[in-house]
Amino acid sequence: MELRINEQMHRIDQEWKAESLLFFMREALGLCGAKYGCGVGLCGACTVLVDGEATRSCMTPVASMIGKAITTIEGLSKPDARLHPVQQAWLDESVAQCGYCQSGQIMATVALLRKTPNPSDADITQALDGQLCRCGTYDRIRRAVRRASEATR
Amino acid sequence: MKRRGFLAASGALTVSFLAGCGSLPVIPKRPKPNAADALSWIRFENTRYTLFVPRVEMGQNIATALKQIAGDELGVDWALLDVKLHDTRSIGRVRATVGSESIKDFAVPLAQACATLRDALARRERTGNLTVIERPFSELRAFAPRTRYVGQRTDIEQSMAIVRGLPLYASDVRRESMLYGRVLRAPVSPELVSRPVTWNSEAAKKLPGFVAIVEHVLLQQGASLGLGIVASTPGALDRIEAALAIKWHTEGTFSQQTIDAGIDVDRRISGGALSHHVINNAIEPPTQWDVDLRIDVPLAAHAPIEPRAAVAEMDQTGALHMWVGSQDVFYQRDVIAKRLSIAIEKVIVHGQRVGGAFGGKTICTVELEAAVLATQIKRAVKVQWTRAQEFGFAFHRPPSSHRIRANVVDGKIDQWWHSFVSSHILFTNAVLPQWIQRFTDYIGDDGVARGATLAYNARKKRTEFDLQRVPVFTGPWRGLGAGPNLLAIESAIDECARAAKIDPVTFRINNVSDARLARAVAKVAEASRKQPMARASDARFKRGRGVACGIYKSMSYAAVIAEVETEVTSGKTRLVKLWCSHDCGKIVNPDQVRAQCEGNIVWGIGMVFSDRLPIENSHVAARTFLDAPIPKMSDMPALEILLIDEGEPPTGAGETVIVAAAGAIANAIREATGVRINRFPLDPQLLRA
Numbered sequence: 150m151e152l153r154i155n156e157q158m159h160r161i162d163q164e165w166k167a168e169s170l171l172f173f174m175r176e177a178l179g180l181c182g183a184k185y186g187c188g189v190g191l192c193g194a195c196t197v198l199v200d201g202e203a204t205r206s207c208m209t210p211v212a213s214m215i216g217k218a219i220t221t222i223e224g225l226s227k228p229d230a231r232l233h234p235v236q237q238a239w240l241d242e243s244v245a246q247c248g249y250c251q252s253g254q255i256m257a258t259v260a261l262l263r264k265t266p267n268p269s270d271a272d273i274t275q276a277l278d279g280q281l282c283r284c285g286t287y288d289r290i291r292r293a294v295r296r297a298s299e300a301t302r
Numbered sequence: 303m304k305r306r307g308f309l310a311a312s313g314a315l316t317v318s319f320l321a322g323c324g325s326l327p328v329i330p331k332r333p334k335p336n337a338a339d340a341l342s343w344i345r346f347e348n349t350r351y352t353l354f355v356p357r358v359e360m361g362q363n364i365a366t367a368l369k370q371i372a373g374d375e376l377g378v379d380w381a382l383l384d385v386k387l388h389d390t391r392s393i394g395r396v397r398a399t400v401g402s403e404s405i406k407d408f409a410v411p412l413a414q415a416c417a418t419l420r421d422a423l424a425r426r427e428r429t430g431n432l433t434v435i436e437r438p439f440s441e442l443r444a445f446a447p448r449t450r451y452v453g454q455r456t457d458i459e460q461s462m463a464i465v466r467g468l469p470l471y472a473s474d475v476r477r478e479s480m481l482y483g484r485v486l487r488a489p490v491s492p493e494l495v496s497r498p499v500t501w502n503s504e505a506a507k508k509l510p511g512f513v514a515i516v517e518h519v520l521l522q523q524g525a526s527l528g529l530g531i532v533a534s535t536p537g538a539l540d541r542i543e544a545a546l547a548i549k550w551h552t553e554g555t556f557s558q559q560t561i562d563a564g565i566d567v568d569r570r571i572s573g574g575a576l577s578h579h580v581i582n583n584a585i586e587p588p589t590q591w592d593v594d595l596r597i598d599v600p601l602a603a604h605a606p607i608e609p610r611a612a613v614a615e616m617d618q619t620g621a622l623h624m625w626v627g628s629q630d631v632f633y634q635r636d637v638i639a640k641r642l643s644i645a646i647e648k649v650i651v652h653g654q655r656v657g658g659a660f661g662g663k664t665i666c667t668v669e670l671e672a673a674v675l676a677t678q679i680k681r682a683v684k685v686q687w688t689r690a691q692e693f694g695f696a697f698h699r700p701p702s703s704h705r706i707r708a709n710v711v712d713g714k715i716d717q718w719w720h721s722f723v724s725s726h727i728l729f730t731n732a733v734l735p736q737w738i739q740r741f742t743d744y745i746g747d748d749g750v751a752r753g754a755t756l757a758y759n760a761r762k763k764r765t766e767f768d769l770q771r772v773p774v775f776t777g778p779w780r781g782l783g784a785g786p787n788l789l790a791i792e793s794a795i796d797e798c799a800r801a802a803k804i805d806p807v808t809f810r811i812n813n814v815s816d817a818r819l820a821r822a823v824a825k826v827a828e829a830s831r832k833q834p835m836a837r838a839s840d841a842r843f844k845r846g847r848g849v850a851c852g853i854y855k856s857m858s859y860a861a862v863i864a865e866v867e868t869e870v871t872s873g874k875t876r877l878v879k880l881w882c883s884h885d886c887g888k889i890v891n892p893d894q895v896r897a898q899c900e901g902n903i904v905w906g907i908g909m910v911f912s913d914r915l916p917i918e919n920s921h922v923a924a925r926t927f928l929d930a931p932i933p934k935m936s937d938m939p940a941l942e943i944l945l946i947d948e949g950e951p952p953t954g955a956g957e958t959v960i961v962a963a964a965g966a967i968a969n970a971i972r973e974a975t976g977v978r979i980n981r982f983p984l985d986p987q988l989l990r991a
Binding site for chain 1: 476510
């Protein structure tokens with residue numbers, strides 16, 4: 150059993166086959182950008198892309214991901230290369246407070262902009278309303294989404 | 303140059319516990335930071351400087367603000383200054399990161415230490431201990447009129463790691479051969495005595511990933527004795543928990559009514575005077591009060607997106623290493639060393655970035671669980687609470703109930719009488735048993751009293767409260783008592799303005815007892831007037847604006863104006879816009895002060911519309927965010943934030959706006975609908991026409 154994450158193949162050892170995608174990535178592979186926040190798909194901190202779709206990895210069995218292309222925040226840009234426009238927008242707007250939810254926010258935004266490159270405010274709210282942030286960075290997230298949208302047009 | 307000042311400081315540390323008795327709680331130490339201690343925060347080696355941040359980084363971005371101060375005082379380029387979070391060996395003891403005091407109390411000592419280092423380097427000193435010679439504030443370059451970093455927006459420390467998803471948090475820590483642990487507890491409040499009685503070990507042992515069941519007397523939290531489980535993968539913990547099918551022994555029961563009755567202020571008032579006085583003028587009861595208002599604020603969760611986590615690992619020398627997401631790294635060390643009877647120097651606690659804390663990550667919970675499991679299993683163990691554990695076993699914002707009576711004469715407050723009942727905050731029942739609280743109750747609880755001091759003139763003022771231990775854990779929550787107390791006060795002040803038939807902005811400016819607060823109100827009012835209120839979209843909607851203001855810890859000032867729109871048929875209320883003014887004296891990083899204002903506004907929104915933890919079956923009934931929702935993006939109005947900086951000494955920004963945001967929204971709803979909210983969170987049914 151192998152999984153394609155960020156264009157690399159990763160073997161799933163026997164003991165990890167019954168785990169969620171989130172725990173497999175974080176604990177077996179050390180890809181810890183996606184976070185555990187609630188475990189039941191309600192907060193969005195664990196959001197990654199599966200075949201381009203924003204997906205809650207805490208609810209996704211790792212065994213169901215064979216043959217899919219998974220992208221995590223670590224795969225948005227190479228370590229020493231330029232940031233993805235969404236990552237850059239997050240820096241430009243100084244979005245993060247504690248930062249724990251922001252990986253999920255960024256991945257949900259990447260998914261949104263792929264489908265809707267020029268989202269309205271309503272589109273942004275609809276796409277991100279399930280991505281919880283307790284620090285209260287929503288206003289900056291919105292601004293960063295708009296900035297990233299302009300940068301990618 | 304490597305200085306030994308910090309080593310000497312660390313070596314001089316002593317830790318004393320209450321009479322050295324094993325069962326007594328460890329009390330957090332609160333040393334006042336000084337310039338000599340600050341020498342351990344800044345180092346120079348091989349052309350580069352390192353700042354060991356003496357505060358916990360939890361999203362207030364204090365690492366950035368202190369780097370700005372160090373950069374200006376040292377006069378060095380941003381790129382030459384590395385920033386590291388502290389562990390218990392890298393710096394001398396510092397107190398918990400609480401109370402919005404990191405700039406107010408740590409900025410000047412840091413600048414003094416940096417100035418000392420800068421001068422030593424200028425003298426080409428390369429060895430030996432440095433002694434701080436404190437210079438006048440006016441000679442500190444970080445606070446001079448022209449600075450390179452202070453007062454500017456800057457890059458944010460660790461933000462690159464955040465957008466790249468690099469490990470920063472306790473839950474991101476991975477150690478070789480690490481295992482995963484959880485401590486299972488009876489599904490009742492940890493205030494009730496409970497323990498496991500029987501469990502199906504055989505079924506659990508058959509499961510893939512099973513490593514161990516750990517029975518240990520130290521797996522006690524409050525009155526709850528837990529049962530530890532350890533697995534080779536985190537997901538196996540759920541399966542083991544289910545297979546164990548633990549039968550619990552529990553003692554006692556309670557319901558929502560138990561808590562409500564204990565907190566009921568009117569019941570207390572009918573029983574006579576309350577115990578604690580914030581201010582105690584003799585009231586001359588009039589024949590009728592102009593304002594006689596009851597406000598109830600319920601139990602509420604911190605709900606950080608990061609459930610608390612810790613990793614513990616014993617190294618080959620017998621030292622226990624801990625990686626924690628805690629607001630007090632040194633307190634974790636003290637508690638772990640005492641509870642596990644390990645020498646204090648053999649416990650090394652590494653502070654990690656905290657994924658939201660808000661006062662809730664101040665005591666030792668998951669850290670002790672991880673330490674016990676790791677030392678029993680002799681492997682590294684990570685424990686991260688589930689969301690259900692966060693709701694069920696953490697401490698929460700206490701419920702409180704308020705009765706405010708006031709009368710108004712000639713546009714002035716004549717008499718003000720605020721009585722309230724709350725459960726404990728600083729003397730939290732999550733740490734202190736009932737018999738110790740009997741003693742602390744003689745002192746009171748400054749956390750409960752926070753913000754209760756009336757910032758308005760009145761001929762007679764009386765503010766009094768009672769403390770009531772409730773059967774769920776309560777403790778510090780953003781702003782401590784200031785959020786609920788100011789929500790009650792500012793609701794009542796609004797009613798005073800109505801009684802006086804004076805508009806609420808003018809009434810406040812006329813009656814506040816502090817010029818800076820009056821200035822904050824005037825500024826926010828001026829900004830909001832530039833955008834007159836639009837008429838409601840149509841007859842199905844009502845609009846209104848409301849104002850509130852307050853002072854946080856006698857140091858920072860805020861005023862908020864909110865505009866709301868309520869749908870008549872459903873009572874559904876939408877926030878249209880919020881204006882906010884904020885004065886924390888000299889501003890180190892305007893963008894980040896703004897960010898704290900934004901955050902507190904969102905907390906105010908939560909206080910009005912959603913914050914509440916339900917109680918069922920002697921337990922917090924919430925298990926997911928569906929049971930205890932927090933504000934979402936769709937709840938966000940447009941924001942306009944005005945920062946006031948007239949050069950007063952720098953104070954704090956982390957909690958200020960919580961004093962005004964909820965009150966302004968409640969007062970806007972009153973203006974729009976005529977309904978005064980007496981019980982939070984708002985039940986929209988009450989607003990239906």
